[in-house]
Amino acid sequence: QEPPKPRQIVVNASIGDTMVATRAIYYAEFEKLYGIKVVESGPVNLAKLRAMVESGNIEWTISEVGGEEAIRAEKLGLFEPIDRKIVDMDALPSPMKERKVTLARGVYSTALGYRKDAFKNGQYPTNWADFWDVKKFPGPRSLRARAIDNLEFALMADGVATDKLYPLDVDRAFKKLDEIKPHISVWWSTGQQPAQLLIDREVIMTSGWNGRFYKLQRDESGIDVAWGGAMTKIGTFGVVKGTPNAYWGQKMLALMNDPKLQAAYAERVGYPGTHPKSWDYVDKAALKYFPTSPENLPKVAWTSDEWWAENGAAVEERFSRWLLAR
Amino acid sequence: MAGGALAALAARVPSGPFVLGLPALLFLLVIFVGPVLRLLLLSIEGGSLGAYEKALTDGLYLQVFRDTFEIAAIVTVFCALLGYPVAFYLTTLSRTGSALGFACILIPLLTSVLVRTYAWMVILGRNGIVNRTLMDWGMTDRPLALLHNLPSVIIGMTHVLLPMFILPVYSVMVRVDRELLRAADGLGASGWQVFTRVYLPLTWPGVLAGATLVFIISLGFYITPALLGGGRIMMIANVIEHQVQSLLDWRFAGALSMVLLVATLAVQAISNRVQARRG
């Protein structure tokens, strides 16, 4: 016996193209199946989620959070446990299927995007060492105004192997970041900025979420991605603690775990799904733009959510300080 | 007896106008003063002044405060340099002329800050109009970095605040008694002497009022640095927003807010004092 249907549920998730895609694929399906309106909000914001749960003023039914944030959210008790009877996570690879409160829906990378026309005769950058090499690749660059990913990039640029990153040597990373700082013309803060900066020729290369470059790549619009050292992680959703519509939130998670829908979503925005079966439904032409494609997977590095959950706060503060120092 | 006392009391209770002000007063107390005071309490929760210690001793935040004041000062100076002559020019115009002039000032003033900031992004961008033009004219072969830096933030803020400087200065200027200028003229003063000895001192209160307004509003600016600063120009409001939205550190955000508020009120108070002293 189902609980009564509310008029609507609210899903908080990333904004931009993914929001449009999520609506078209998941929300539309949900509304069709259950006749409950899905209202979207965004962007992802752990702080707000926490304030909501702590004040009991719950606006969201389910919310997306980044990988390392999922661990903090779980510790802070911001999510309801996942109801395995509704959301069948058994097919997911380990350790995703062991998660208690969040569903890993997709995979995404923070990768190196660049303008092809900024480099002569096919001499494109391939990894973060190239990003740091301002002699060979002169021009303005952009990085995110956060420590996460940037520390890894700096270490890789300094020669650390992709599988030897953790625990991060923070001091070394900052020293390396010092080198590139004068060449960063914009420290981006929202997801669409990197692509936009490239399109507007504000920068020649930048870090950015791969989905944001995906369409540009497919459109052959002169923007491409170097997969070397792309920091890869999972995007997760959970049912917000205390929401009156928890049941329907679980139902939404179930849909998000659906391989067919994941495939449609991946094809549309470039973020591959987590359900192994979703691969079967994806157009093969799209595959090479995914971080998990056979040719990209060996080049990428995986973010340690545990390390960031543990050290993130301190490191982010140090990064802010570093960023503002003159 | 009690009735008489009551009547006497009723006669003493401020009536009429005071009562009409009550709803707004209560409204502001609940939705403005109360929350701000609560924020103050929040920032000293548990009787600890730790948040303030951090705000006032930590090099990072001191730097932000310094930057904020510096930017506000620069913007104020620019507004004064650009605005004073224009305000004066407005006072010399005919009816139609000044109507057009005012349109030039009011339209931007009333247009969304977002729209104006967006427009500067379009103009100053690497691929924007200025760079295009410079490159077309061969004055530079590589686009200049005009956006996402201190100058672009200052340009954007000056654009937003210039009308707020011009209006109070203008309002003082039009109230200057022309007779005084004529008197100075008749008493033998040269044009320059009339300006420095009479006009400038007489319009100084307007300059002070306009500058105070611009400076105070500058201190609390958020949008322009957020959009034009490229993540590198942090003003105190941006830090406060970050504390709340990303770090959820209400205590610290509250402390920063209180410091900002006190700074704002202090600037206002100093300005009032200076103005009062001039009589």
Add this chain to the structure above:
Amino acid sequence: MRPWLRRLLRGYSLVVFALLLLPLLIVVPISFSSARYLQFPPPGWSLQWYKRYLYDPAWIEATMVSLRVACGSTLLALILGTALAYSVVRGRYRGRVVVERLGSGPLIVPHIVIAIAIYSLFARMHLTGTETGLILAHTVLAIPFVLAVMSASLRTVDPVLEQAAMSLGVSRIGAIVRVTLPLIRPGIVSAGILAFLSSFDEVVVAIFLSGTTKTLPKQMFDNIMNEIDPTIAAISVLQIALVVVALALVARFGAKAVPR
């Protein structure tokens, strides 16, 4: 003034006027661009960005939210602010100055401070993310404008007119309704427009209070943060048009729009 000085002054002023208007004018051609991304000058002309705005339910919904919030807060601010202005202008009670300062307080207190203060209050009152919350918060921000314009207007009305009305047989409220308010109608129009625009353009508070209900400026802010596409230009042009219409209305029906 010497003629050459006059010419210099005029030249200087015209340059400043141009700098004030230029950014707004630049937005116009861009809004009609046929390019997919921001490009200037536009390679060709099209209405695509206007269509994109008008056909996107998210934009339209945000616009409707903004309209409702702006109307609500304008109405509320007009009622509260006008009564407050009356109280301050006509009252003789002690503490009047404090009341006036309080009424114009939201103008001086940085918006970011107001925003987070109200946010923390509303979070407890379950008002974040609601239009009611936005209306209340925007009313706080609009009251100083209404107070300034209406007290200026009220000061032009001789209080003796109210006494005259009272001596002729009405109560104080009757005098206000029958005499004072009709006389300051232009002020009401100006104050209303200022209050409306202050809400319709407000970003900082909206950033904190918007949840599922996003105002247009909040939607624009998110959008600008994300992608500088010409949709914003189209919306900008519509907003500038709104302002010009509002100014024309004030010129026609209102008193001086801006507190002096």
Add this chain to the structure above:
Amino acid sequence: MATTSQSLPLSLAGIEKRFGAVTAIGGVDLAVEAGEFLTLLGPSGSGKTTLLKVIAGFEMPDRGTVRIGQADITRAPPGRRNIGMVFQNYALFPHLTVERNVAFPLAVRHVPRAEIGRRVQEALALVELDGYQARMPSQLSGGQQQRVALARAIVFNPGLLLLDEPFGALDRRLRQQLQEEVRRLQRRLGLTAIFVTHDQEEALLLSDRIAVMNGGAIEQLGPPHEIYARPSTVFAAGFIGESNLWRGTVANAGHDRVTIALDDGTRILAESTATPGPATALVRPERVRLLEDGEAADNRLSVTVEEVSYLGQTQKYLLRSGDRVLTAVWTLAAVAVGRVKAGDTVAVGWQAADVHVIAG
């Protein structure tokens, strides 16, 4: 409008009104008869407006009662007092036509439409403004505005008419014209009227009685010529008209006559019943006459002319006798221009009957 007068008497008893530390009215008793035109005259700040406001109900007195006819209206709201008031600058509602201005007090009393029309018509006819119904106040001359204000103040048959410096802002010519009109209308309708001014000429011209106010109290109350000729205080003498005032000591001189001995030994003979003691002698400048050779007068003085001012109808002479300066005003009929010049020494004098003695 009933032109039959509903005029009522007004009485004030023990009115006091303080604003913080300032005593604006310090115990005023005043009875105004039905149909009387009473003027409150006094310098700025003497409490005239405050007293009027207490009567009209815009201020509550701290103490005392206000009665119109039999009714105690001390605490009634202004709108219930049935008092017509004409304000300084008239206070016409600028957004209403003449007709709707005059209709206002009737409309707020929910008088039926048809009756309003009739009474407004009557009132406008009375002030000779029929045909101006549709004008806005701004389209009227000052005089016409005043008449509208009057029509509005009387259209609802008030028991009392108050006028607070209605001519304060007018130039002299218009002022004179309107003074006459107000007075005429008030007489015609038999209205009880209280009029406030600080212009002594106006007060003398218009009033049945004048109440001279000073420092929140009534110093003297009486008809104009009495106030002018026999002021009861030095203040009243100084405030109304020009005066020669000399302090001295009264001594009896028999036959209803007294002498006032001044410090310098001068003795002034006066017709008065004043009792011996300190007093002030008042001689109005127009009572001081230029004496022809050998002409006799009860009081006689040889003076040097210090200054002559030509005032048109009259000339004013500043005369010196020792340390004493006195003023004389002579018409051209009495002294031709240029006959008496600055520097001349002449004899002047006045009769004992021309001297008024103010005791104290």
Add this chain to the structure above:
Amino acid sequence: MATTSQSLPLSLAGIEKRFGAVTAIGGVDLAVEAGEFLTLLGPSGSGKTTLLKVIAGFEMPDRGTVRIGQADITRAPPGRRNIGMVFQNYALFPHLTVERNVAFPLAVRHVPRAEIGRRVQEALALVELDGYQARMPSQLSGGQQQRVALARAIVFNPGLLLLDEPFGALDRRLRQQLQEEVRRLQRRLGLTAIFVTHDQEEALLLSDRIAVMNGGAIEQLGPPHEIYARPSTVFAAGFIGESNLWRGTVANAGHDRVTIALDDGTRILAESTATPGPATALVRPERVRLLEDGEAADNRLSVTVEEVSYLGQTQKYLLRSGDRVLTAVWTLAAVAVGRVKAGDTVAVGWQAADVHVIAG
């Protein structure tokens, strides 16, 4: 400051000034002697201010010349004319102390510090404001402000002093006091002064000569009593003082006497050399006397008293004879209060010498 007068004569020749279609000044010739106090008197819009501005140099005349002493200053800038000006409302610099206000004209002339100090001190002493050096204008009374304005206008030894309605905004009492002070100071320094007013009483009181202006031209120029007693135009007669004016036709009556025949057949006997033809007879109200039984007068009229106004020094009577209304003003010395009441019929009269005939 040299108290030795540097006073210079002023002469205007053929001054014309148009503003677009409006002729503000239409051909004015005027010679003001050194040390003279000349008043421009006229109604609003008659060109008084414009003429003063032309003299001060704030407006350039379209035609004509302005001379001070020997120098033609028609085109000199205001600051070079060496003219002291006292503006309506004084135009004191509100941001400067009294001392620095007075020092202003010296400071801009780069007079040495020490001398400035001395001369400011002298000027302030002259206007009796020594000790007020450090006050701001806002801390002064109206009268004190005016004295500062005066000190500032004379401290640099101007050849000419201009005053544009300096008392326009003051109440009557202060006004009188200041009028006297200005006049005294001007005499003492022997300054040439041109004074603008539209107050006839003020003009009569202060001036050596009065220029009556009307429509941009000078209608009459002469000493006050001449202007009052022998106005050369009906306008001047009506503008200055109250008048009984009757239009009629002059016929010779011998012995420097004429008769003026009015429409209704009344004949008025006048001492005049007027030539036969249309003319207006002027009789000032104070010249109309109450005739005792059997008293004779050159002109005699039986009249009904319509209205009596009590004015203190005088009483004003509105008298009717047929369709003709005339005004008489009598002092109390002549007619005791209440002796002549409204409704009475009395005989009044005036001498032929009391009639002034205005030709045309």
